[in-house]
Amino acid sequence: MPARAVAGGKENSVETPPVESTRERLLNIAEQRFGEGGYEGTSLRAITVAAAANIAAVNYHFGSKEALLRAAVARAMAPVNTERRRRLDQLEAAGQPTAEQLIRAFIEPGLDLVLRRGERGAIVARFIGRVAFDPSRRIRELYAAEADPVEARYLAALQQALPRAAPESVAFGYVNMLGLLALHQSQALSRAPGTEDVDDASRLAENLIAFLVAAFDRGLRA
């Protein structure tokens, strides 16, 4: 943590072979620290020290603490949104998707895709999960702005796939799905730390999908 590359700007090779720019290091550390302590509980100084950057670098590259968070959310959500869109397009092209197909296409990009790439993926997942349910409404809306467009498509598709359930009931199940996914992503539900390893990721996804499918199919009011 103390000093990394101090003298020369382009000197590297101590840690990662490819050079990370200050901007990238800030985003990476921000993901980690915001995911650990939340937005309010994480100071820019803690981030810049860990990223071996000057405190002024945040405002130079992003403009403010909140803008740093916004950039980190956008970068983290981009592949998840892309994958969700892709799978929904594919499902709809093949006809009327089932509820299970929709749930799977929504959950897996959030857990599987993001938990599968080792340490970094788990950090990103926790970051997303934390931001989605931050105590501050302002932060939550910042996340919602990033995720809403594709999420709205899933809600509409689910209501078509479950015509026997009232639209409000489907919306109720839908927010429950969002919440459970975020909670598992944030690892707030795993009380003992370090319990889950990489192999558990796909099992967690399967368990969560089965849990939600049963709830959607039989637990919603008509």
Added chain:
Amino acid sequence: MPARAVAGGKENSVETPPVESTRERLLNIAEQRFGEGGYEGTSLRAITVAAAANIAAVNYHFGSKEALLRAAVARAMAPVNTERRRRLDQLEAAGQPTAEQLIRAFIEPGLDLVLRRGERGAIVARFIGRVAFDPSRRIRELYAAEADPVEARYLAALQQALPRAAPESVAFGYVNMLGLLALHQSQALSRAPGTEDVDDASRLAENLIAFLVAAFDRGLRA
């Protein structure tokens, strides 16, 4: 360290006198503000101003900001824990409870009992829900210490009521139940503010119970 030893618990009346004590006002406002902005996002100055108390009153009556939170959590959880214990005792005295009975006995004291008494109840519910999933692990454990004893009994009873599901699966469903309850209590799942009124409380409880019962009965792995 100054003198702070005396708390004077005995001479207070059971019902609220025409005036609330400074200590009670601090707890009431702390519930509200911590529930709105989270622990880190709420300053003692904001609390003491709203409670019409001096900033030093918190440290006089409680010792620290965290001790104020701890006292507020303990006070808020007490009736919920009591009611959950009462209902579980009652169920177990009548024989082997079903999963639905257990889920209902767990959910309703958290939503129904606490949402039914008007504005105050909704504030308490939101406060509990927020603390249970605060970004800081320290705060979450503070809540867990208050809720764990009775919660553990429900987990054990659920595993007996669902012998066909693996114990890990029941534990998985159980943490999902905890999470969904907390999320609905914290009102983080209701995107539009002010959507829910008092009449919706019992409907919400029924919807959530039906959702969970279906998931427990048919969504858990053997």
Added chain:
DNA sequence: CTCTCATTCAAACGTCCGTTTGAACTATGC
């Protein structure tokens, strides 16, 4: 009345916060 003691008060403590400044450094094009 005086004494006592729990409570409240204004004020200040030192620390950390996000942000800003202006100079110094780097790399590239002339």
Added chain:
DNA sequence: GCATAGTTCAAACGGACGTTTGAATGAGAG
């Protein structure tokens, strides 16, 4: 060489934070 733009730096800004202090207040007991 000089000029330029992009980036990093130490240092400081004003303000908010949780906490502490010591004196003032008020009610009750002798």
